[in-house]
Amino acid sequence: MILRKASARAALLLAGAAAAGGTAQAETQLERGEYLVRVVAACGNCHTPFGPAGPDMSQELAGRLVEKNEAFEAWAPNITPDPETGIGAWSDAELKTAIRDGLRPDGSLIGPPMPFVFYRDLGDADLDAIVAFLRTVAPVKNETPASVYNFPLPPNYGPPVESVTAPERGPTAEYGAYLAGPVAHCMECHSKFGPAGPMISTHLGSGGNEFHGPWGVSVTPNLTPHADGIAGRSDAELIAMIREGIRDGKPMLPPMGYGYYAKMTDEDAQAIVAYLRTLPPLPLPE
Secondary structure (H helix, E strand, C coil), X not given: CCCCCCHHHHHHHHHHHHHCCCCCCCCCHHHHHHHHHHHHCCCHHHHCCEECCEECHHHCCCCEEEEECCCEEEEECCCCCCCCCCCCCCCHHHHHHHHHHCECCXXXXXXXXXXXXXXXXXXXXXXXXXXXXXXXXXXXXXXXXCCEECCCCCCCCCCCCCCCCCCCCCCCHHHHHHHHHHHCCHHHHCCCEECCEECCCCCCCCCCCXXXXXXXXXXXXXXXXXXXXXXXCCHHHHHHHHHHCEECCEECCCCCCHHHHCCCCHHHHHHHHHHHCCCCCCCCCC
16 A cells, blocks of 8 residues: 555645645655556556456566567566566666666666667656655566567667756646656657667657557557647547547557556646647658
8 A cells, every 4th residue: 555645744735835836746756656657657568468358467567578570579577576587686776777777787788669768868756756666566476588689789878867857747848748758758659660769850759650469550640730640639639549549439559558548647648738739740651
């Protein structure tokens, strides 16, 4: 059970926020971590094994095969606190380095589809909250195979990240860019893939990537305000797509984690939509 702040403490935080004219955020670090892991970041969308009816929550975050294609066979590892097959023996610093820098404790590089181009900009407080929450998840003994890459991985994803301050929370395009990038990494799947990964400098949000699974083939839609994308969509329609997986009255296909995003707050959904409206309009890639 997640520990909550005492009501007096919560009242003080609420009063302080009201006096400052801001949005009250009286959550604990664990509550923030749970919200990020289980909702916006949707970590389980890759790390939780699937059963016949969807994610097998009895093995939450215990790892699974995410993608197998000509380029690689990628396994999302066990990130439960199991000391033998998960992250139980890792220090907090080692886990943070793995999430944001893509380096395991042994110095080896974690490969795609883990979106390090975005996770490098994850704020310090949110990273701390994610790590704190992962420590509370039920440990599951499940050893996953090593991923196999048929191309050379880079030596690193850049210099070690020292410190990142996330933008102030609220229904703004600035915070929406943070949610759609470093937290939920929407822009990874929705930016056309090139030889070195998503082409965010030239195809940011333009869609066009194919994903293969039990559902068949799904193609990531264009999220830019182009006629091929969201130009004719209302905010309410876009939020329904994000949280409910419904477009034009019909269910959308995986692998987008609609079941996780369903619990996204109104402000966060509004922030993401506000950000999408600011993207350069780009056509759907051919």
